[in-house]
Amino acid sequence: MQLIHPDKRILVIGSLNANPADRAISRQDIRSMQVIDENGKIHPVNFFNTWGELGMSSMCFHPNDPFVFYLASSSEVFKFMLKENRYEQLDIPNLTDIHEISMIGEQVWISNTKHDEIVSYNIRTNRVDQRINLSDFKSNTPEEGEGEADVEVVDKFHCNLIFEGYEGDLYILVHHTSGRQLMKRIAQKFIKSQGNGGVVDITEKKRYPLNFKAPHSVRRINNQYWVFDSGHFELKVFDKNWNFLRTMDTKGFGRGGDLDVERNVYYAGVSETRKRYLGLFPGGEAVPNMVQVFNINNYKLAGSIKIPNIEQINNVYCLSKEVADKLLQLK
Numbered sequence: 001m002q003l004i005h006p007d008k009r010i011l012v013i014g015s016l017n018a019n020p021a022d023r024a025i026s027r028q029d030i031r032s033m034q035v036i037d038e039n040g041k042i043h044p045v046n047f048f049n050t051w052g053e054l055g056m057s058s059m060c061f062h063p064n065d066p067f068v069f070y071l072a073s074s075s076e077v078f079k080f081m082l083k084e085n086r087y088e089q090l091d092i093p094n095l096t097d098i099h100e101i102s103m104i105g106e107q108v109w110i111s112n113t114k115h116d117e118i119v120s121y122n123i124r125t126n127r128v129d130q131r132i133n134l135s136d137f138k139s140n141t142p143e144e145g146e147g148e149a150d151v152e153v154v155d156k157f158h159c160n161l162i163f164e165g166y167e168g169d170l171y172i173l174v175h176h177t178s179g180r181q182l183m184k185r186i187a188q189k190f191i192k193s194q195g196n197g198g199v200v201d202i203t204e205k206k207r208y209p210l211n212f213k214a215p216h217s218v219r220r221i222n223n224q225y226w227v228f229d230s231g232h233f234e235l236k237v238f239d240k241n242w243n244f245l246r247t248m249d250t251k252g253f254g255r256g257g258d259l260d261v262e263r264n265v266y267y268a269g270v271s272e273t274r275k276r277y278l279g280l281f282p283g284g285e286a287v288p289n290m291v292q293v294f295n296i297n298n299y300k301l302a303g304s305i306k307i308p309n310i311e312q313i314n315n316v317y318c319l320s321k322e323v324a325d326k327l328l329q330l331k
Contacts (some may be wrong), residue, residue, distance in 0.1 A: 005262070007190065010317070012031070012256075013059070013315040014307065014311070015311065017311040029216070031310065032326070040323060047331065050174050051073060053075075057314050062123065063203050067081070067326060070108050074096070075090055075096055077122075091127075092121060094112075096114035098110055099216075104163070117134060119131050137207075149293060157174040163218050166223070169204055176198075177196050212236075214231040219258070225238045227306065233250050233252055233253065235250050248301070250292060252272065254269065256316040258317045258318040267293055267316050272311065288306050289312070290304045
């Protein structure tokens with residue numbers, strides 16, 4: 001099976017690891033945006049080589065024009081108009097540690113992860129519509145272990161994605177569905193717990209704790225939700241009511257994925273095991289940065305493509321050849 005159709009290209013966005021203890025290459029060697037062609041050859045989008053402190057984070061596309069997209073670093077969001085070969089920075093202050101941005105209707109939704117906030121930017125009026133502090137959705141029920149002498153509570157959801165559910169509600173994907181992260185003191189250091197990751201329907205104020213460890217990248221596929229249970233090295237599938245259906249092995253920490261709708265092929269980003277965790281997982285040292293390719297009809301792995309010149313994968317996008325060519329021609 002050819003992993004990428006000749007009419008399509010796969011864009012991989014990556015970066016340095018955030019923790020200096022995990023780094024093995026220098027910032028100048030990072031190729032944050034790279035395009036994979038139908039033969040598996042990788043082409044860096046050199047225009048972005050120096051963008052972002054660590055690299056770039058994520059993007060989303062204009063609902064009516066595939067040649068217009070929005071691109072985020074960890075602290076800024078830009079609008080690109082590929083046909084005009086120009087871009088502009090959006091006026092959105094106080095953004096830190098942006099994870100994913102997503103287009104819902106005429107709104108770019110930004111996961112302002114560091115500040116436990118979600119932000120919507122209206123692409124028609126070119127202004128911020130909402131800034132929602134997630135503390136309003138915090139659970140009043142104490143977490144197990146809360147109140148113990150060696151446990152500190154940090155009010156934090158760690159939201160990394162805003163998405164629209166099948167019923168039209170607005171959801172967030174979070175590491176801690178209660179809005180509380182527990183920090184346990186071990187040998188005079190506080191070690192964070194990964195919490196009970198899942199999704200929160202903020203329209204209905206309903207939470208779904210799904211026992212995820214550091215989840216990423218919910219995608220709507222064939223009346224199902226596909227989501228990385230990243231810390232468990234799994235890609236999980238749920239029905240429209242968040243009932244668990246099945247799981248697939250991802251070999252490593254999954255983050256970023258996109259569907260080739262015409263061919264029913266899903267491209268899943270998997271990051272190289274971080275240096276601090278080598279030896280903790282079976283075969284951890286053998287896992288490189290890669291895009292794993294799944295056939296969504298039978299949930300089988302069709303193959304994988306290794307990704308060089310980054311330390312972690314932040315996002316993966318399936319583009320038309322025409323859009324990818326314009327990206328590569330940016331000057």
